[in-house]
Amino acid sequence: QKEVEQNSGPLSVPEGAIASLNCTYSDRVSQSFFWYRQYSGKSPELIMSIYSNGDKEDGRFTAQLNKASQYVSLLIRDSQPSDSATYLCAVPIQGAQKLVFGQGTRLTINP
């Protein structure tokens, strides 16, 4: 089992709809969780962090964490073409000594 797993996609969503991105992780003691956005040819950019079970909202983005199920998700409401990118889930592993990334989900928002 991979330490951090995401559906690689591609995920195609119409403009204005909700995009849902999912991630599972293997380390039960992980305490913090991150979502990065990476545009083609650019470096990853941190867009959300979540530390507690439940939802965390920031503008059009909502991160959801369920530690019992070892599951974290990212919802993007009112999707815009500018949201088209690869979204990477990242979780500190091995006593938080390194940040492990999923393979990323490529998201395309269709006008």
Next chain:
Amino acid sequence: KAGVTQTPRYLIKTRGQQVTLSCSPISGHRSVSWYQQTPGQGLQFLFEYFSETQRNKGNFPGRFSGRQFSNSRSEMNVSTLELGDSALYLCASSLVEGALGGYTFGSGTRLTVV
């Protein structure tokens, strides 16, 4: 506030050569981590430096090495380059040691080995 600065942005090297990449973290950040990103393997952890000491190392051969200076700037070296070393090398900085607070990435160095 300046972000994470990586130099050079692009490099083309020949098999067998060696290369040194440089990273200047955000001012005040003492932790620097290095990642390799390829289409097939995604983002792979290379190593982390904190206070001039390597704190953690990923599963890469000994040809990959690094160091950190007293001003927190870091360099990564790859010796005896192989074609498979072609990748985007990303440096990330954080205020504290470890990954609990997440990282801020630099723009990366695109290395092509021919």
